[in-house]
Amino acid sequence: MKTYDLVVIGGGAGGLTAAVGAAQFDVSVALIEKERQPGGDCLHTGCVPSKALIAAAKDLHTARKAAAAYGLQLTDDASYKEAYDRVQAAKATIQEHDDADRLRDKGIDVYHGYGRFRDQHHIAISDDEVIYGKRIVIATGSRAAVPKIDGLKDVDYLTNEDVFDMTALPSSLIVIGAGPVGLELSQAFARLGSQVTVMVRGSKLLKREDADIASTLQDLLSRELNFRFHTDVTKIEAAAEGRKRVYAKQAGEEIVLEADAILIAAGRTPNTDGLDLSLAGVACDGEHIIVNKSLQTTVSHIYAVGDVLKAFPFTHAAGMEGKIVVANAVFGLRRKVSYTHVPWVTYTDPELFHLGMTEEEARREHGDSIGVYKVNLDQVDRFITDQETHGLVKIITDRRGAILGAHAVGRGAGDWMQEAVFAKQFRHKLGSLSQVVHPYPAHSEALMKASSQYWRQRLVRGWLPRLMKRYVKWFR
Template sequence: MEQIKTDLLVIGAGSGGLSVAAGAVQMGASVVLLEGHKMGGDCLNYGCVPSKALIASAKAAYGKGHSADLGVAEVAADVNYAAAMTHVSGVIKQIEPVDSQERFEGLGVRVIREFGHFVSDREVEAGRYRITARRIVIATGSSPLVPPIPGLDQVPYLTNETLFDLRERPTHLLIIGGGPIGMEMAQAHIRLGSKVTVIEGAQALGKDDPELAAVVLDQLRGEGVEIAEDAMVKSISGQAGAITVDTADGRSFTGSHLLLAVGRKTNTDRLTLDAAGIETTRAGIKVDDSLRTTNRRVYAIGDVAGGMQFTHVAGYHAGVIIRSALFSLPSKAKTSHIPWATYTDPELAQVGLTEAQAREQHGDRLEVARFDYHHNDRAIAERKTPGFIKVMVVKGRPVGASIVGHQAGDLIALWSLAIANSLKMSQVSAMVAPYPTYAELNKRVAGAYFSPRLFDSQTVKRVVGAVQRWLP
């Protein structure tokens, strides 16, 4: 067995692991990177990238039949599902070189294409290698959760890891799970010509502000997606092309294909964490605020750390631990400024506290500023007026923002910046956005926060009147 000694060992070449490896090696550390499956991890191969590529195809198809308001004749979209999936794979291939073994070896990282497991508190075996590292980063991510539903093992089913291998369009796609993945794929497939039924045990988009989620759900229902809520799955039966899902309340749904979108489980099974003294929780690997595990030499980042499961969180975690692992400087991960988005049409985005959470934490100190898309000139020009933004404000500072509407995922970034840097609403209001853009929505909602103070204040009116009388 070949012995390797290194400053930093990274287990997992998803977005978080790649960010750590690239940053550390370029700062002068020796780095070994283990990956037993695909470089780029879930995001590139099965998650963010392919899903957004398929959504782009679906938007193009939808636009063909919804252009009359813009003076363009509507036509029925001629959808080639296989070609749409070829587009998806082409997007992956275009991005692949950025995450490739060749690129990282060019940076100076030693890449070993094997799964690794701990044999001691600082040693990992991977294939014919035994690696000893001063610091180790676990970045193994997560995989689709397959729940123990009676009958599921008797029928073919899809997850996000197999969905994009399809080349024949599902006639009727059943989706178990009404979270972001389920709703994004539901809308994409209804627009590409499939019939779609979403089966959700509680409330669809239940982690988001219900007022905003309702805008998205109304749109999806209007497009023809059947959304069955409070529908706890009891059993599954049938065969390929005719799969039936029965729920506890007696409802029954039959479709040609079944997609599971009920959540994620962290990838820890292969790691033999006990050998390194690393504890786990139900959510994932147990970490402190610095993302250290119960083994002080080992960090866990991204999905496997058991917190928010987003690609951008893994990238953020990478920055946090590079400071700690390479420079031995204190560094802690925070969550208050972490945004998330659901890429339906309209989009749904959140950062910080929702209105309900803010009311619970701050009570009467909370103020909610709101501005509607239908007052934005760019939204009017492009017929994208459904939606609104609301910002939760305490003592003049935003503590959360919720946006539903066109480009919500882009607009939410400003509020992440504001919360991360403890900016005041006055500083956001001082921003100048080019006209006409959707970016004006952020400035206008800040203006809406100040409007009652300026225009409804008798004190302000008396001061202005006095000043005007004294002016020459």
């Protein structure tokens, strides 16, 4: 039985960051991964294939818009195989960075299998293969949550785990779930040629987002997608010619829909059920692992990162957590995790960017002393020249001008809003962004205009106008 300084269970973003980071400091590392190649959900069934599909769909949508603008018309159906090939090529290219042999070259022993705890230090990979870890990192990620719907298990349905293996485009698609994954894939398939219907339990989209931002995106997506709000799916059954029939209640009324395919996008479930955590004494809150600020579980030498935690189920958050675990598990430090400055992006077109508090959250915590600064993208010259004026930037500050939240809907918002992340993280007030020289015309001018709003309000309401009034009165 081999002994390691660090054993990492799971080869996704968080696990790879921890394993590679620790190996650089000449400690012995083992990585246990259930797939033949590491990379995790993000590479194989999540971020990478979805963004490749979104890019292919966006290219087609842009071509149609451009042709129409010049009086032309694209009449042929698009080849879905081209989009499929782009997805597979993106996965293959990025896989090279996470190849198991490259990890071995870095000094990491890679095991293929499902790690299970035998006790607080022993991990079984199979019945006859057990390794010992002085310290252990749980990074097993998550999988698609499948709701309990009568008849669902009796029909073929899609999740993010197999939708990218689909080699033919369904002519019609029902999507159950309207979170970020559901919206991104719904729009992509609609642009590629599917008739898409999205089943939404609530009255609006994206309740975690700022109300103004979510409303703006909902209005834009409603031009491309058929949303069924206030809808609960009650039953699914097979129909003729391989189609699926969906029974639901919409605002109390029974409805029946049919489609060629069904995509389940109803959230994620952490992969903790097969770890035998109880044998190690690791406590959970439901299916999520409980950790402290240093990412230690209830067993001090066992850490957890990524989707097995409740906090932030994003690849970039898992990478951040992996770095913290290296410092704590390898060097015995007590670095603490903070999600205060971690943004996220919903990769619809236009994109939705989220950082920090929404206006509703800021008012609950700070009252009416907050500042709210909005800029519509039709006020920004670069978006006007691009003919991409649908969108909004919204910044929330405290009474001193410190950024509490930054939100946007707009083409490429995930890129040009990064300046707000820097400003917030390094405690620059919103007004400081107006003092940064931005090239003209640039998309980031939207953020600069919000900053200029802040200065204009300060000049009208702050100490300077009061001083000027006193000066004028004295001079007279």
